[in-house]
Amino acid sequence: MAQLIADRRDVDFVLYEQLEAEKLCGYARYREFNRKTFDLVVDEARSLAIKEILPTLAPGDREGLAFADGRVRVPECFHRPYKLYREGEWTAVTADPAVGGQGLPHLIAQAVGDYHLGANYAFTLFGWSGFGAGEMIEIFGTPEQREMFLKPMYSGRWGGTMVLTEPNAGSDVGALTTTGRRLEDGTYAISGAKIFITGGEHDLTENIIHPVLARIEEAPAGTKGISLFIVPKIWVNADGSLGGPNDVACTGIEEKMGIHASPTCSLAFGGKGQCRGLLLGEEHKGMKVMFHMMNSARLLVGAIGFTSASAAYLYALDYARQRRQGRDLEKSFDPEAPQVPIIRHPDVRRMLLWMKAHVEGMRSLIYYAARLLDHIRCESDPLQRDYWQGMMDLLTPVIKAYCSDKGFEVCSQAVQVYGGYGYTREYPVEQLLRDVRIAAIYEGTNGIQAMDLLGRKLGAKGGAVFMNLLQEIQRVIARARGLEPLAGLAESLAQAVERLGQTALYLGQTAMSPKLRTAFAHATPFQEVMGDVVMAWMLLWRASVAVPQLERLVGPAAGEERGSKIEGHKQAAFYEGQVQAARYFINSLLPVTMGKMTAILAADSAVVDIPEAAFGG
C-alpha cells in the first residue's frame, strides 16, 4: 500500500508561492536561512516521517499501551523513532539555538509538522509536549528554572504535559480543587487528582515535567485565583541533576475510541503528602501563563485535524484511481463496457474535490497562522506586531474548531470513498477517522471555542481586529478581480465577506442584549461560517497565484486543446487544480454558507425557547 501523508508539491506551493517563505529571511533572526536550507529541513522531516514514524501508526494502534503498577509502557515500535526524533533535533525546531532549538521559522516548522503529525500524531505528541511545556518556562520562568529545565525538555530527554482537567473541572477550569501550599523552602506542597492528562506517564523519557494548575489556599474563587506549578515526576535538584520520585502517581489510563498509543492518564499528586512544585510566574496568575501553552496547543490541535485530513484525502485519491467499479454513466446500460476506476464517477469526484478543497484551504490557513507567528516574533514595529497578534488571536478559535471539525469530516468522506473496505482495518482511513475525533473535544471543546470567538475575539479593540481580517480578505479579492478567470469568484467572495461583516455585527450586538442566550445559541454556526469564508479566502488566494502560472504554461489555448495540454503537464495540472478547487468551493459550497448566515441573522430562538421537558426522552 502507498505510504501517504502530505502532497509535497502542495506543501511547496503554500510555502514558496503563496506565502513567500523566502521573504522571512529578510528578518535578522532568520538571516542565516535560505530556500535550500528550508528544503533540506522539509526533506529530512518527510524522510523520517515516511521511514520511521508512519510505520508505527497501525502497530501502535493495535498494540496500544500497557498499564501496570502505576507505569505506562508505550508500544515497542515507538522507541526507535523517538530516539531518531531526538537525535534529529525535531523536538524544538522553532526554539532559539541558545536553549537547544534550531531557530527555524514557525512557517517551516509547520511544514515539518505536516509530515510528523500526519504520519502518527499520537507519536509526535510525545515530542511536542516537552517543548510546549518548556516554552512557558522559557518565557515566564526564573533564570534558575530555565537553567534547570529548558535543555532537557527541548531536547526531548524529559517529556512534558499540560495538567488542567479534574473530574469536576473540564470546560470549567476555574472549578478545580487541586491545591498548592507554601513551604518554608520556597517550594509548594501539591495535592489533588487530575484526569485525562495526555502523556501523564510513559517510558519514553527519563523524566516528565508537569505544569499543574492549582489553587493556593487563600486564593479567590474562579480562574483568577489559579496558580501554575512546575511539578516534576522525578524531583530536579538546583544543579539540574535528578533527585527522588516526587509523589506523582499514575492511577490509571483511559480506554478510548482512538489514539490508542497516546496515554490519557489519571494522576494523583501528593497522595503521600510529599509532592512538591515550583511556582511558575506569579501566584494567582497561572492562567495567563497556561494560556500561552493552550494557544499553541489549539493551533496544534487544528493542525492535527488538518494533517489527518491530508493523509485521508491522499489515501482516498489513490484508492479511487485504482478501484474499478461500474461503467461510465454514458455506458451504464452496456454490459460489454469495461469497469472504470471509481474516480470517473461524478459522485466520487464530488467527494474528492470536497476533500481536496478543504485540505488545501486548511493547509494554507494553518501555514498562514504560522507565518503570523513569525511576524509577531520578528517584527520590530510594535504597531505591526500588535496588528498580527490581533489577527492570530482572532483566528485561533477558528483554526482549532474549523480544522478539527472539517478534519473529521474529510476522514469520514475518505471512508465513504473506499466503500465497505474503508470501514475495515485493512485500510488506514478508519483509524484516521477514530484518531481525529478527539480534536474537536480537547484543548477546549469546539463549543467553548465558539463562545470565545463570539464573547471575546469578535469585539476585540471595538471590532477593529475583525475589520482588519476582512481587509486582508479584500486584498485577495482585489487581486482576483484583475484576473479574468477569477473575476466572478471574487465577486461572490466579496458578497460573502459583506454578509459575514453584517452577521458578526448583528450577533455581537445581540450577545450584549437581553437576547444573549439566543446569540450564543448561534455561536457555533457563526464559527463555522467564518471558517468557510476564511477557506474561500485561502482558496481564492491560491487560485490567484495559480492563474498567471497557468497562462504561462498553457497559453491562450481553449477547449479540448487546453484540456489535453493540462492533462499531459504535471505543473499545469497542479495549477488548474487550484482554480477548480476555488471554483468548486465558492460556487457550490459558499452559497450554502450564505444561507447559513441568513439563518443566523434571523436569530431564531427555538434552541432557547424549548422547555427542557420538551426535549423528550
Ligand SMILES: Cc1cc2nc3c(=O)[nH]c(=O)nc-3n(C[C@H](O)[C@H](O)[C@H](O)COP(=O)(O)OP(=O)(O)OC[C@H]3O[C@@H](n4cnc5c(N)ncnc54)[C@H](O)[C@@H]3O)c2cc1C
Ligand atoms: C484523549 C483526551 C486527552 C486529553 N488531554 C488532556 C490534557 O493533556 N490535559 C488536560 O488538562 N486535559 C486533557 N483532556 C481533557 C479535555 O480537555 C476535556 O475533556 C475537555 O476540555 C472537556 O471537558 P469535559 O470532558 O469535562 O467536558 P464538559 O466540560 O463536561 O463538557 C461537556 C459538553 O458541555 C459543553 N459545555 C461545557 N460547559 C459549557 C459552557 N459553559 N457553555 C457551553 N457549553 C458548555 C462542552 O462544549 C461539551 O460539549 C483530554 C481529554 C481526552 C478525552
